Amino acid sequence: xxxxxxxxxxxxxxxxxxxxxxxxxxxxxxxxxxxxxxxxxxxxxxxxxxxxxxxxxxxxxxxxxxxxxxxxxxxxxxxxxxxxxxxxxxxxxxxxxxxxxxxxxxxxxxxxxxxxxxxxxxxxxxxxxxxxxxxxxxxxxxxxxxxxxxxxxxxxxxxxxxxxxxxxxxxxxxxxxxxxxxxxxxxxxxxxxxxxxxxxxxxxxxxxxxxxxxxxxxxxxxxxxxxxxxxxxxxxxxxxxxxxxxxxxxxxxxxxxx
Amino acid sequence: xxxxxxxxxxxxxxxxxxxxxxxxxxxxxxxxxxxxxxxxxxxxxxxxxxxxxxxxxxxxxxxxxxxxxxxxxxxxxxxxxxxxxxxxxxxxxxxxxxxxxxxxxxxxxxxxxxxxxxxxxxxxxxxxxxxxxxxxxxxxxxxxxxxxxxxxxxxxxxxxxxxxxxxxxxxxxxxxxxxxxxxxxxxxxxxxxxxxxxxxxxxxxxxxxxxxxxxxxxxxxxxxxxxxxxxxxxxxxxxxxxxxxxxxxxxxxxxxxxxxxxxxxxxxxxxxxxxxxxxxxxxxxxxxxxxxxxxxxxxxxxxxxxxxxxxxxxxxxxxxxxxxxxxxxxxxxxxxxxxxxxxxxxxxxxxxxxxxxxxxxxxxxxxxxxxxxxxxxxxxxxxxxxxxxxxx
Numbered sequence: 295x296x297x298x299x300x301x302x303x304x305x306x307x308x309x310x311x312x313x314x315x316x317x318x319x320x321x322x323x324x325x326x327x328x329x330x331x332x333x334x335x336x337x338x339x340x341x342x343x344x345x346x347x348x349x350x351x352x353x354x355x356x357x358x359x360x361x362x363x364x365x366x367x368x369x370x371x372x373x374x375x376x377x378x379x380x381x382x383x384x385x386x387x388x389x390x391x392x393x394x395x396x397x398x399x400x401x402x403x404x405x406x407x408x409x410x411x412x413x414x415x416x417x418x419x420x421x422x423x424x425x426x427x428x429x430x431x432x433x434x435x436x437x438x439x440x441x442x443x444x445x446x447x448x449x450x451x452x453x454x455x456x457x458x459x460x461x462x463x464x465x466x467x468x469x470x471x472x473x474x475x476x477x478x479x480x481x482x483x484x485x486x487x488x489x490x491x492x493x494x495x496x497x498x499x500x501x502x503x504x505x506x507x508x509x510x511x512x513x514x515x516x517x518x519x520x521x522x523x524x525x526x527x528x529x530x531x532x533x534x535x536x537x538x539x540x541x542x543x544x545x546x547x548x549x550x551x552x
Numbered sequence: 553x554x555x556x557x558x559x560x561x562x563x564x565x566x567x568x569x570x571x572x573x574x575x576x577x578x579x580x581x582x583x584x585x586x587x588x589x590x591x592x593x594x595x596x597x598x599x600x601x602x603x604x605x606x607x608x609x610x611x612x613x614x615x616x617x618x619x620x621x622x623x624x625x626x627x628x629x630x631x632x633x634x635x636x637x638x639x640x641x642x643x644x645x646x647x648x649x650x651x652x653x654x655x656x657x658x659x660x661x662x663x664x665x666x667x668x669x670x671x672x673x674x675x676x677x678x679x680x681x682x683x684x685x686x687x688x689x690x691x692x693x694x695x696x697x698x699x700x701x702x703x704x705x706x707x708x709x710x711x712x713x714x715x716x717x718x719x720x721x722x723x724x725x726x727x728x729x730x731x732x733x734x735x736x737x738x739x740x741x742x743x744x745x746x747x748x749x750x751x752x753x754x755x756x757x758x759x760x761x762x763x764x765x766x767x768x769x770x771x772x773x774x775x776x777x778x779x780x781x782x783x784x785x786x787x788x789x790x791x792x793x794x795x796x797x798x799x800x801x802x803x804x805x806x807x808x809x810x811x812x813x814x815x816x817x818x819x820x821x822x823x824x825x826x827x828x829x830x831x832x833x834x835x836x837x838x839x840x841x842x843x844x845x846x847x848x849x850x851x852x853x854x855x856x857x858x859x860x861x862x863x864x865x866x867x868x869x870x871x872x873x874x875x876x877x878x879x880x881x882x883x884x885x886x887x888x889x890x891x892x893x894x895x896x897x898x899x900x901x902x903x904x905x906x907x908x909x910x911x912x913x914x915x916x917x918x919x920x921x922x923x924x925x926x927x928x929x930x931x932x933x934x935x936x937x938x939x940x941x942x943x944x
């Protein structure tokens with residue numbers, strides 16, 4: 295069963311315990327300065343943004359069909375059946391196509407290191423694999439970040455909007471964006487306030503490139519046949535010309551003897 | 553003659569020194585210290601120019617080998633060797649540039665055993681590896697002849713046609729795949745450059761640049777290495793160039809109209825200006841020049857039209873990979889001096905290696921005549937020029 299996170303920003307009190315738990319889980323430094331940073335970075339995989347009295351988390355959406363995993367030439371990024379989108383640094387060669395391709399611009403890079411890694415929230419794959427919640431969901435004191443089965447969480451998110459239509463923007467962010475994600479967001483103010491694009495494609499991004507790539511197995515034999523055929527025809531003319539010239543020469547020789 | 557030579561030598565040494573210093577910086581302090589790249593803008597000039605433009609500028613290789621060996625147009629044979637040399641050097645330099653840009657360059661071989669056929673970058677990686685190998689083999693007869701290694705020479709000549717076919721297929725895939733790379737970021741790119749037919753644009757423009765580069769380097773070789781300029785051959789390339797540029801122009805206009813963004817080309821702004829620089833250099837100016845018979849038949853006219861095409865499509869690749877992404881993500885990127893220094897060193901190295909190859913290898917050999925004696929009346933002059941030069 296695929297797992298997911300539901301973050302209901304109306305229940306969030308901005309305590310940032312999720313940030314701290316995430317840092318501990320991923321062995322990242324955490325102090326007051328880092329707590330004040332309002333963006334994701336190579337040392338901060340989730341950030342609680344503040345706009346007035348409203349809060350919103352930013353983290354990897356762990357897409358159902360992730361662009362980052364589809365573009366990785368060595369398969370270092372993988373979507374697991376349980377939901378997390380994981381990263382294997384030992385495979386990575388550092389082409390950074392994942393960073394370019396991510397529609398949410400989530401993956402970050404260790405620019406200062408000589409053996410840099412791509413860094414992002416991976417939805418605590420080790421914890422999820424052993425039946426535990428993600429670190430951020432476990433620590434959340436108000437239940438604003440909730441971990442559970444993806445289908446059940448999506449139904450719950452829609453139910454919350456249905457029960458309190460005045461309280462929420464009528465949209466579960468992540469339900470349909472880029473074909474659906476494993477992180478759902480609820481908000482009382484437009485998602486754009488926190489930099490979430492709502493004009494984003496509803497179709498999975500990987501199809502955009504795979505539509506083209508899938509033609510290669512047809513193109514190679516057909517193209518080879520065509521080029522080989524052109525070569526055969528264009529050179530046939532030379533052979534004919536040569537044969538005719540030889541024949542003419544022979545005829546002349548024979549004519550000379552007679 | 554002598555002071556000009558010294559000036560170029562000094563420039564070359566300066567570029568090499570700056571490049572070496574930047575190289576040290578890159579490999580001892582990392583990408584952060586040696587580039588202006590950031591999480592918001594992860595691909596810079598090493599991808600935009602060194603890789604995207606580098607591969608495009610090498611397109612003469614497949615364009616001309618297809619013309620000569622597949623379409624059997626023999627009078628083009630006289631200029632095929634320098635073109636293959638350019639392509640081979642181009643690909644070697646692209647591989648070199650990748651070693652700078654990859655975060656962990658020592659893992660560059662990973663795609664060999666770690667596969668992801670859904671990734672365009674995987675396709676790109678295989679095209680680079682395989683086509684560099686093919687180009688090395690296509691180039692090898694020139695080296696083998698020089699050292700009179702007859703046996704391997706026979707082997708390479710025996711597999712030449714399958715090799716050329718493979719090279720054309722790989723090039724088609726590679727040139728277009730560099731456009732396909734950007735298909736996955738429709739929301740991040742300015743609409744003047746994002747198009748579902750980016751792969752087709754990249755492929756057609758690669759052919760145009762392949763032809764233009766062939767004219768460009770043949771003219772330069774004639775000027776700087778005292779070789780006879782094969783004007784009739786270049787004029788013919790100029791005619792084909794008109795057709796290819798015309799096709800590209802039609803595709804571009806249709807694409808802008810189909811996507812309903814035609815009005816953007818008259819909307820004042822940074823992107824619009826760069827769009828017009830690109831279109832003027834790549835299409836308008838060269839077409840205006842080449843369509844006049846007087847210009848097309850003149851070596852200088854052909855040369856400048858070719859230069860304009862090359863500069864125009866360099867602008868195009870930079871616009872796709874920098875201007876369009878800047879606009880879509882709201883960040884500004886300008887390369888750090890060390891990024892420019894590495895790029896300049898690579899370009900200077902390319903020119904130097906071309907010069908060395910022309911000087912020491914049989915780029916215009918007598919054999920070329922015997923290979924193509926059928927219907928190649930223009931050849932001996934060039935071959936003679938090559939022979940005279942070989943005595944230097």
